Amino acid sequence: MQYRSFTKDKIQISALGFGCMRFPLLKGGTGEKPDEKEAVRMLRYAIDHGVNYIDTAAPYHGGESETVVGKALRDGYREKVILATKFPTWEPTAASELDPILERQLQKLGVDCLDVYLIHNIQKSLWKNVQKLKMIDWVEKKRQQGKLRYVGFSFHDDFDLFKTVLDCHDWDVCQIQYNYTGENVQAGTKGLNYAGQKGVSVVIMEPLFGGVLAKPPGLMGETIRKSGKNPVDLALRWLWDKPEVSVVLSGMSSMEQTVENVQIAGKSGVGTLSAEDRAVIEAAKAAYEKSSPVKCTKCKYCLPCPFEVDIPRNFEHYNNAFVLSENTKLCRILYSMLPEPHRAANCTECGACETKCPQHLPIRRHLKEVVSLLG
Ligand code: SF4
Ligand code: SF4
Structure with missing residues (x-):
């Protein structure tokens, strides 16, 4: 050492x-x-x-x-x-x-x-x-x-x-x-x-x-x-x-x-x-x-979301979709394996998570992007 x-x-x-x-x-x-x-x-x-x-x-x-x-x-x-x-x-x-x-x-x-x-x-x-x-x-x-x-x-x-x-x-x-x-x-x-x-x-x-x-x-x-x-x-x-x-x-x-x-x-x-x-x-x-649009460290400080959205997992799938952009179909399949209550679509935009994120990510905006790409 x-x-x-x-x-x-x-x-x-x-x-x-x-x-x-x-x-x-x-x-x-x-x-x-x-x-x-x-x-x-x-x-x-x-x-x-x-x-x-x-x-x-x-x-x-x-x-x-x-x-x-x-x-x-x-x-x-x-x-x-x-x-x-x-x-x-x-x-x-x-x-x-x-x-x-x-x-x-x-x-x-x-x-x-x-x-x-x-x-x-x-x-x-x-x-x-x-x-x-x-x-x-x-x-x-x-x-x-x-x-x-x-x-x-x-x-x-x-x-x-x-x-x-x-x-x-x-x-x-x-x-x-x-x-x-x-x-x-x-x-x-x-x-x-x-x-x-x-x-x-x-x-x-x-x-x-x-x-x-x-x-x-x-x-x-x-x-x-x-x-x-x-x-x-x-x-x-x-x-x-x-x-x-x-x-x-x-x-x-x-x-x-x-x-x-x-x-x-x-x-x-x-x-x-x-x-x-x-x-x-x-x-x-x-x-x-070039390849990872959401700079999430998976620290989980934003959790629990009162509406059960698993924020870092959603971002992980989203980033993977960009990195594996030639295979978005595979990313959609992987995303569909995330239990339904934890998916980005359940975000009510209450904003509670954003005040806790050390990276100051615009979580609500990114979750909408997840839905439009993978949802
Ligand atoms: S803004 Fe969305 S993800 Fe964040 S705590 Fe509220 S419901 Fe959960
Ligand atoms: S607090 Fe921010 S950086 Fe940490 S897991 Fe949640 S979204 Fe990602």
Whole structure:
């Protein structure tokens, strides 16, 4: 494993962090119920092979991710890692609710204190709640009480708000969505560089853009295949090549992915991306821009829809229809396999989903496009 500097204390953390929002799901289970046994096995494999940064959050897996992480960190594993979780910014309506939420998280994780605590999913609407309930003063108080070691925020809005948030406090860490298809999305390259200048450690999420960059579709996939390069390796090493990046989180869903990511992280480092690698990435980016009209990361923040529309699945079919444009008939067949209540046609245009989408997608407009192409 390669290690990189983290926070002003310059502690050493692994280039690869284990993101705990996409654990394998329990077969025959309902909803987002994780396969706890397999998730614990994967987490411990990663830790045994040098991964020392574990990232979870209150809402992941319907609230069960923190519990699974707590179990994985028993038997001496807790001491081997930097444990990060996130405060559910949208949950409290009064300052008196802040302490009980943190206590609930500590209890689930089975720990007395957290190494990293991030105010989750800062975007314009939630930033108001952060200010109203004085959450930054509160996290600092909790730090003084010894419950938190480092504090920061995770972010899903534009660069201007990113700069405002970064400048308003002496943060240790910020977590941004970033990958080679999204240099100008949200905080973007500008945000990464700005945090780097200020000495704030940057944690990267969605490095594979919800798995799209691991199995790149259509022309993009063809471009990478022709080069003979591994798409996951390229996407992750593109990030690790940047000195401002501290840790890259991967939301691993299988033991196979865990083994592969650990191997790739072992040969990561600033300056390890060749001119040939860069050329392939540029070509893949151009192909991607051309072929996928809806930039959905499948994060599911928009769910549940009150009318049961499975928004990310509809977009997946829609994007596939573009990527496989020579075979729209096949796409219609695949779309028809989506249960009827979950199809785009059931959207009432209430708009509830759009305020929750970190990508700020015009979901209602895109759903209408799905209906007209596939419905
Ligand atoms: S706008 Fe449509 S998809 Fe979004 S929450 Fe409302 S009904 Fe569901
Ligand atoms: S539509 Fe937005 S919130 Fe919903 S899964 Fe896609 S990116 Fe996430």
